[in-house]
Amino acid sequence: MVASPDPQRKVVIPVSGSTVPSGAVPGGAVPGGAGGVAAPARAMFDADASSRSLGIELAEAADGYAVARMRITERMVNGHGIAHGGYLFLLADTAFACACNSYGPATVASGAEITFIASARLGDLLTATATERARYGRNGIYDVTVRRAAGSGPGGDGGPGGEAIAEFRGRSRTIGRGQQAEAGG
Numbered sequence: 001m002v003a004s005p006d007p008q009r010k011v012v013i014p015v016s017g018s019t020v021p022s023g024a025v026p027g028g029a030v031p032g033g034a035g036g037v038a039a040p041a042r043a044m045f046d047a048d049a050s051s052r053s054l055g056i057e058l059a060e061a062a063d064g065y066a067v068a069r070m071r072i073t074e075r076m077v078n079g080h081g082i083a084h085g086g087y088l089f090l091l092a093d094t095a096f097a098c099a100c101n102s103y104g105p106a107t108v109a110s111g112a113e114i115t116f117i118a119s120a121r122l123g124d125l126l127t128a129t130a131t132e133r134a135r136y137g138r139n140g141i142y143d144v145t146v147r148r149a150a151g152s153g154p155g156g157d158g159g160p161g162g163e164a165i166a167e168f169r170g171r172s173r174t175i176g177r178g179q180q181a182e183a184g185g
Contacts, residue, residue, distance in 0.1 A: 041066060041098040051094045054087070058098055064132030064142075066098035072124045083120035091128045092144040092168035099130035100140050100172040107140070112170040118148070120165055125149040127162070130170075138175075144168040 041061035045051065051068075054076075060067040070091045078084040092114060100107045120126060130144040146166040 040104045041102040044101045045094075045098055048094070048097075051090070054090065056091060056094050058094075059127075061098050061102050063102050064099055064135070064140075066095045066102065066130045068095040068098065068128045068130075070126050070128075072120050072122055072126065074122060077122050081121070083122075083124070085114070085116055088116065088120060088126070088146055088166050089114050089168070091126055092130075092146050092166060093170065095128035095130035095144050096142050096168065096170035096172075099132060099142055099144075100170070105174045105176055107172045107174045110139070110171045110173040112168060114166055114168045116166050118163060118165040120148060126165070128168075138173055140172040140174075142170045142172065144170065 042058065045058045045061075054070060055073070056068050056070045058066065059069055068091060070087070072083045072087070076083050076087045089112075093109070093112060096109070096112065097107075126146055126148060128144050128146045130142050133141045133143055135141075144167070145164055146168065147162040148165050150162040
């Protein structure tokens with residue numbers, strides 16, 4: 001079954017300093033909607049010390065959809081003066097993990113690959129947008145586009161536009177409710 005996020009059910013989880021959109025209630029639930037659709041993604045992200053320690057923020061989450069942001073810091077730049085590809089992969093993987101865990105049952109990565117299109121540089125604000133392409137049985141396929149924010153660099157606005165710098169495809173496997181994830185992302 002091919003699925004795409006339903007814009008009518010989109011739940012926005014504000015980043016710190018943001019406001020909750022009108023009609024939303026605390027916890028990310030939408031009145032008359034899915035009743036906390038994004039809460040599982042928020043709970044998983046809040047427990048993800050590795051992503052949070054790098055300054056990654058979960059900007060949005062809904063059924064099969066997530067947006068995460070990260071600014072490239074001096075510690076992320078390699079010997080060529082560009083962002084190390086592992087950090088781009090980690091950002092994309094975090095958005096993927098939030099999208100595939102948005103439904104509730106614990107879901108892990110069964111595989112992933114990334115294609116680097118352009119380099120990220122010190123100060124760039126990157127936005128990773130994950131979108132579900134298919135869910136079948138306990139499996140899923142998700143595409144993530146990582147973009148450099150228009151006007152990025154120190155003080156950049158982090159808007160949704162900007163140059164695509166990486167494309168990521170993740171494959172997920174649902175391991176069930178309440179089970180601890182032992183492998184994968």
